Amino acid sequence: MEAFHYRNGELYGEGVRLQELADEYGTPLFVYSHAHFTERLGSLRTAMAEVDPLICFSVKVNTNAAVIKLLGQRGAGADVVSGGELFRARRVGIPGERIVFAGVGKTAAEIDYGIQEGILFFTVESEDELKLISERARRLHTSVRVAVRVNPDVDPATHRFISTGKKENKFGLDVARAAEVCGRTREMEGVQLVGLHMHIGSQILSVEPYVAALQRIIPLCRRFREEHPAFEYLDIGGGLGISYRDEEKELDPEAFAAALVPFLQPLGLKIVMEPGRYIAGNAGVLLTRVLYIKKNAVKKFIVVDASMTELIRPALYEAYHEILPVRQTRERAPADVVGPVCESTDFLALEREMPVVASGDLLAVRSVGAYGWVMSSNYNSRPRAAEVMVSGGRHALIRRRETREDLVRGETIPEWL
Numbered sequence: 001m002e003a004f005h006y007r008n009g010e011l012y013g014e015g016v017r018l019q020e021l022a023d024e025y026g027t028p029l030f031v032y033s034h035a036h037f038t039e040r041l042g043s044l045r046t047a048m049a050e051v052d053p054l055i056c057f058s059v060k061v062n063t064n065a066a067v068i069k070l071l072g073q074r075g076a077g078a079d080v081v082s083g084g085e086l087f088r089a090r091r092v093g094i095p096g097e098r099i100v101f102a103g104v105g106k107t108a109a110e111i112d113y114g115i116q117e118g119i120l121f122f123t124v125e126s127e128d129e130l131k132l133i134s135e136r137a138r139r140l141h142t143s144v145r146v147a148v149r150v151n152p153d154v155d156p157a158t159h160r161f162i163s164t165g166k167k168e169n170k171f172g173l174d175v176a177r178a179a180e181v182c183g184r185t186r187e188m189e190g191v192q193l194v195g196l197h198m199h200i201g202s203q204i205l206s207v208e209p210y211v212a213a214l215q216r217i218i219p220l221c222r223r224f225r226e227e228h229p230a231f232e233y234l235d236i237g238g239g240l241g242i243s244y245r246d247e248e249k250e251l252d253p254e255a256f257a258a259a260l261v262p263f264l265q266p267l268g269l270k271i272v273m274e275p276g277r278y279i280a281g282n283a284g285v286l287l288t289r290v291l292y293i294k295k296n297a298v299k300k301f302i303v304v305d306a307s308m309t310e311l312i313r314p315a316l317y318e319a320y321h322e323i324l325p326v327r328q329t330r331e332r333a334p335a336d337v338v339g340p341v342c343e344s345t346d347f348l349a350l351e352r353e354m355p356v357v358a359s360g361d362l363l364a365v366r367s368v369g370a371y372g373w374v375m376s377s378n379y380n381s382r383p384r385a386a387e388v389m390v391s392g393g394r395h396a397l398i399r400r401r402e403t404r405e406d407l408v409r410g411e412t413i414p415e416w417l
């Protein structure tokens, strides 16, 4: 079942009327479907059953404790890229041995924290980082598991701002350098090479870039498996694309498995995956209320109470998010959907055939479960939105709306002022 669907002309999240949620919790409001998260985790696991991967949910896409917890309860681990994300994952009970830690700029304090929490491995993204991990491990009288991130230089055919596996991107090490760094771990104290890692980009809609990347990485896996006794993991990252509009076909997990498993299975390695958007993207909508309808000589604007501070993806990547009326209507007219923020990039839709709505009506912006709330800000001193989870006919607040007091919490005025 589609988590968000019309019933008698009204939009529902599972068994709950979205109108009811807007009335109870106010707008703008993020609404997530519990069933969507669990179904997506399940479908990926089923598709990839032959290699039985450890699925580490990429926490960066949706950090809400309820979301991480529900996935963790169903056996998912966590892919984290900061001490803050590690804290969130551990706080809801994800065990260290199901946590992998990536990112090009880990600090000594974050490395120490990861070591203390006994994470599965650090993904090493540079030689300097490897040296620092070795130093911190020795200081703590321990040995740390590392997987070297390979940048395979493949084009994931996605937006250039979310490509991560091309040679001009900052992530990972090229194949030759990765091989060198892997070799160096043998002489280094405090580190153990346990695997290789790749993550080539996000919103990838075909299997070819994955296959091309694997073809470059697999020879290294074979070699290091021979040379390093502890080598046992291949982490293939995340990136599986979803459908943001009807005509966009998501990357089907069965097709993904059919293309990748023949490469992965013969390796005999433990496979780790780090999906984010695939699991969470279509689990959420952003409910927003129409404030005003404004027309000028050339355009109509639907001014709503959500903005780039709740959903920055349109401003950042010109991303397309479908916008549905909560009460179904047939009439359509071209309009821009804009928010109250004082920036011309503050739009949710541009020159789009929109349902004809009036002040007070509700709209639902789709596909905001990943890279939605987590990228929100307080710009223009806008308190951050609340988050709600629905499950069947139930609903619960999973993050309260910020208040004006929250905006100034942490600020201090020097006594000499």
Ligand SMILES: Cc1ncc(COP(=O)(O)O)c(C=O)c1O
Pocket (backbone or CB within 6 Å): 058, 061, 079, 102, 103, 199, 201, 202, 203, 237, 238, 239, 240, 274, 275, 276, 277, 278, 370
């Ligand atoms: C290392 C790593 N793994 C996984 C992901 C998740 O990507 P996606 O949401 O496209 O699955 C990201 C996203 O940036 C990432 O940097």
